[in-house]
């Protein structure tokens with residue numbers, strides 16, 4: 001199974017990724033966890049940019065269409081370098097973010113059809129789980145965790161991304177939306193209920 005967790009920043013995908021991996025391991029499955037931006041060369045560059053690096057002399061950040069291309073390139077590299085080999089080896093792969101992130105974040109500024117076109121022929125997940133959390137709840141979680149400010153953190157951006165995520169999840173095959181403002185244990189249990197019947 002190739003399973004993806006998605007959601008706005010602070011929605012809990014990183015915490016729940018580890019929880020889901022532990023759940024699957026207890027069920028006797030072999031699991032590989034990963035995330036995007038990936039640990040590969042393009043993913044590392046993306047993380048530097050997201051934290052405010054590589055600015056132009058006038059302070060402007062990397063162009064948003066260039067970001068869309070980098071996220072798409074990182075995904076191809078991630079798939080070839082890490083995801084496909086793990087699946088071929090019989091492991092379940094769980095990724096913290098994948099294609100829906102690009103469609104939710106980059107298709108704000110960039111044309112939606114163009115962003116979707118960058119993913120043509122891409123391997124799609126067997127299951128995408130959207131962790132749906134109100135924007136103020138996610139922002140409070142990020143503050144409580146002391147996370148550094150990132151490129152897309154502004155509430156206006158997160159509100160647009162959240163709305164787009166819901167639209168996308170409603171249309172995407174193999175996607176489920178889970179209300180995820182409850183406790184960590186409650187959300188883990190809801191994820192397990194969504195995943196188990198599909199194993």
Ligand code: TYD
Nearest residue numbers: 009036037071097098101102105106150152
């Ligand atoms: P995040 O997943 O929160 O990672 P970290 O815990 O390291 O901060 O940050 C990744 C950011 O990148 C997040 O704001 C979403 C954004 N992003 C996109 O805009 N498009 C994409 O395709 C991906 C994978 C991420």
